[in-house]
Amino acid sequence: MTFAKKILITSSDIFTISSQKQFEKIALKVFRFQYENNLVYQEFCDFLKTDPHKVKSLQQIPFLPIQFFKSHEVVSNTNPIQETFTSSGTTSPVAHKGGNLDKKVIPITSKHLVTDVTLYEESYRKGFSEFYGNIEDYVVLALLPSYLEREGSSLIYMVKDLIELSNHPESGFYLHNHDELIAKLIALDLAGQNVILIGVTFALLDLIETFNEKSSFLDKKKKVRDDLGQTTELSEKKHSFQLQHTIIMETGGMKGKRKEMIREELHEQLCKGFGVSAIHSEYGMTELLSQAYSLGNGVFECPSWIQILVRDTEDALTYIPDGKTGGINVIDLANINSCSFIATQDLGKKNPNNSFEVLGRFDNSDIRGCNLMVL
Numbered sequence: 001m002t003f004a005k006k007i008l009i010t011s012s013d014i015f016t017i018s019s020q021k022q023f024e025k026i027a028l029k030v031f032r033f034q035y036e037n038n039l040v041y042q043e044f045c046d047f048l049k050t051d052p053h054k055v056k057s058l059q060q061i062p063f064l065p066i067q068f069f070k071s072h073e074v075v076s077n078t079n080p081i082q083e084t085f086t087s088s089g090t091t092s093p094v095a096h097k098g099g100n101l102d103k104k105v106i107p108i109t110s111k112h113l114v115t116d117v118t119l120y121e122e123s124y125r126k127g128f129s130e131f132y133g134n135i136e137d138y139v140v141l142a143l144l145p146s147y148l149e150r151e152g153s154s155l156i157y158m159v160k161d162l163i164e165l166s167n168h169p170e171s172g173f174y175l176h177n178h179d180e181l182i183a184k185l186i187a188l189d190l191a192g193q194n195v196i197l198i199g200v201t202f203a204l205l206d207l208i209e210t211f212n213e214k215s216s217f218l219d220k221k222k223k224v225r226d227d228l229g230q231t232t233e234l235s236e237k238k239h240s241f242q243l244q245h246t247i248i249m250e251t252g253g254m255k256g257k258r259k260e261m262i263r264e265e266l267h268e269q270l271c272k273g274f275g276v277s278a279i280h281s282e283y284g285m286t287e288l289l290s291q292a293y294s295l296g297n298g299v300f301e302c303p304s305w306i307q308i309l310v311r312d313t314e315d316a317l318t319y320i321p322d323g324k325t326g327g328i329n330v331i332d333l334a335n336i337n338s339c340s341f342i343a344t345q346d347l348g349k350k351n352p353n354n355s356f357e358v359l360g361r362f363d364n365s366d367i368r369g370c371n372l373m374v375l
């Protein structure tokens with residue numbers, strides 16, 4: 001597979017990176033390719049007075065503000081669009097004359113125009129395999145109501161494919177049928193079947209509440225008569241899931257359904273509710289074709305074709321040391337056909353081992369997306 005006549009970059013180049021030197025070499029090739037072929041990115045670089053011939057390191061590469069995906073068509077070739085992925089959208093009040101704001105809102109969505117969807121498929125399949133192994137070892141259950149109820153979700157595209165690749169009849173999507181999902185989770189776990197439950201944050205919390213409400217032991221006082229005919233009053237404790245073979249993976253976001261929570265509080269509540277020791281997380285967004293994963297504690301690891309840089313919050317062209325909080329810049333080489341260098345609106349810090357943590361959002365930035373719940 002070839003992406004450009006001038007600069008040859010193949011999917012094999014991207015997905016077989018094995019060293020930092022190799023990553024930087026390919027990233028610089030991708031930068032030059034996108035500068036030459038992506039007019040939006042080229043204009044942005046020119047605005048910054050960037051001479052592409054003088055860009056010799058990752059830190060010298062301009063990162064396109066993620067908001068450009070809302071206002072521009074960010075593409076690096078003229079091939080037909082195969083898929084258009086859209087964000088869940090934020091809303092903006094409608095202003096009338098006199099400056100009064102209408103209660104009605106206009107949705108604002110990002111659009112990622114994908115000219116080669118096989119790159120996306122290869123990215124998330126290889127990324128999942130790197131962190132979780134063979135997808136066929138799992139039953140994949142998805143509780144993603146806010147995503148499932150709209151079109152254009154890259155998350156739904158990915159999870160649908162993972163469900164099919166699991167090749168298991170029990171895998172599938174769930175919307176509001178919590179009772180059925182609860183029964184299936186318990187049965188599969190008792191049978192020793194490995195399960196991954198991928199859910200949007202508010203829906204996972206709703207599922208726990210449904211389980212508790214349905215339990216006959218929920219905050220009840222009941223009288224029981226023992227074999228001797230004596231009556232004893234018992235105050236039963238709430239029961240929770242006790243899942244031994246199930247991974248809970250939250251994609252973040254309350255979608256306006258619940259009050260936002262800090263990560264520690266949220267994960268403590270989810271761990272207690274599902275009876276697990278850790279909550280896994282996925283860091284992804286419409287504008288990226290790759291994902292990072294956290295196996296617990298909110299620390300994200302990247303596959304070999306993604307790297308994170310952290311910029312100064314006061315000077316977007318300056319980078320800060322590991323361990324310091326700043327704006328997250330993402331290099332996603334799978335974005336070869338759009339833009340691989342994205343300045344997100346997430347706040348976070350990078351660790352010395354190249355893992356990273358998401359700590360919040362810039363003021364007034366959109367509250368949306370996958371794993372952006374740590375406000």
